[in-house]
Every structure is written in C-alpha cells, then in structure tokens.
Amino acid sequence: MFLIFITIILFIGFIELLSFRKQAVTPRNHRRYTLCSTHYYSKHKGKWQECKKCKDEYSIENYVYFATNYFNFEKLPNAMKITIRCVNCEFESNTMEDFAFETNEGFYCTKSKCQKKGTAPLSK
Ligand SMILES: [Zn+2]
Ligand SMILES: [Zn+2]
Numbered sequence: 001m002f003l004i005f006i007t008i009i010l011f012i013g014f015i016e017l018l019s020f021r022k023q024a025v026t027p028r029n030h031r032r033y034t035l036c037s038t039h040y041y042s043k044h045k046g047k048w049q050e051c052k053k054c055k056d057e058y059s060i061e062n063y064v065y066f067a068t069n070y071f072n073f074e075k076l077p078n079a080m081k082i083t084i085r086c087v088n089c090e091f092e093s094n095t096m097e098d099f100a101f102e103t104n105e106g107f108y109c110t111k112s113k114c115q116k117k118g119t120a121p122l123s124k
Contacts, residue, residue, distance in 0.1 A: 033071040035063070049076050061107070065096035088114040 031037045038057075039048035048054055048067075055063055061084055067076035084099060085092045087106035091114075093099070099107040100115050108118035 029071045030073065033066065033069055035066040035076070036072065036074065038066070061096055061102075068095075069097065086111075086114055088117045 031041075035051075035054050036048045039051050039054050042053070044051050044053050058066065060080070061082055064076075064079050064082050068079045081094055083092055083094055084096060084107050086099065086109035088108055089111060091098075091109045091111070093109075096107075098109060100110045101108055101118060103118055105118075108114045
C-alpha cells in the first residue's frame with residue numbers, strides 16, 4: 001500500500017517538477033522531494049545521508065534522485081552513478097530529471113512520443 005502511495009506521489013511530483021523546474025527551493029518543495037525531509041518525517045535515526053531505511057524504501061533510481069535533486073539544501077556526497085534508459089526510445093541519462101515518469105515497464109523520457117506511449121492503456 002505504502003509503495004503505491006509513493007508511486008502516486010512521485011508521479012504527481014514529476015508532473016509538477018516538469019512545469020516548475022525553475023522554481024526556487026522553497027520549504028514546501030524541500031519537504032516533498034528530498035530524502036532529508038522524508039527521513040526526518042519518518043523519524044529515522046541518524047543522518048539521512050547514512051540511513052539504510054531510506055535506501056531500502058526506494059528503488060536505487062528514486063533514492064539517488066531524491067538525494068541529489070535540485071530541491072536539496074545539502075546533496076548526498078558521492079551518490080552512486082546510475083543509468084536510466086527510456087523503455088520506449090532507448091534514450092539514456094543518469095538523472096531522473098530527464099524522465100517524465102516510471103511505470104511497471106520502466107522509465108519514460110520527456111519526449112512526447114514516449115509520454116504518449118507511457119500513458120496509453122496497455123494494448124497488444
Ligand atoms: Zn531515513
Ligand atoms: Zn523516450
């Protein structure tokens with residue numbers, strides 16, 4: 001249940017991120033899009049940069065994104081390098097910011113053809 005919730009939040013977050021990318025780092029954004037705040041509000045112990053619970057809670061792509069995105073006041077040092085590939089067009093990038101959303105199939109980039117494909121109902 002929790003994972004579904006997170007996925008929905010992420011999805012909404014992505015849409016907002018796309019339209020507000022240049023927005024300032026506000027406390028609201030910081031709260032919604034960073035590990036630091038998730039860690040804090042989940043009442044984990046220790047520093048978020050070293051927290052294993054946070055790491056376990058997200059896929060590696062999400063983890064790195066939340067730890068290093070634009071909304072962080074303090075980014076995760078030495079974040080692991082990840083490569084994400086669009087399942088539709090093979091576009092590759094090492095940041096989730098280049099992708100519009102994630103489905104069970106994988107990530108879809110921001111090209112309109114890929115977005116269309118990603119949001120289309122599954123059909124054979
Ligand atoms: Zn944590
Ligand atoms: Zn694509």
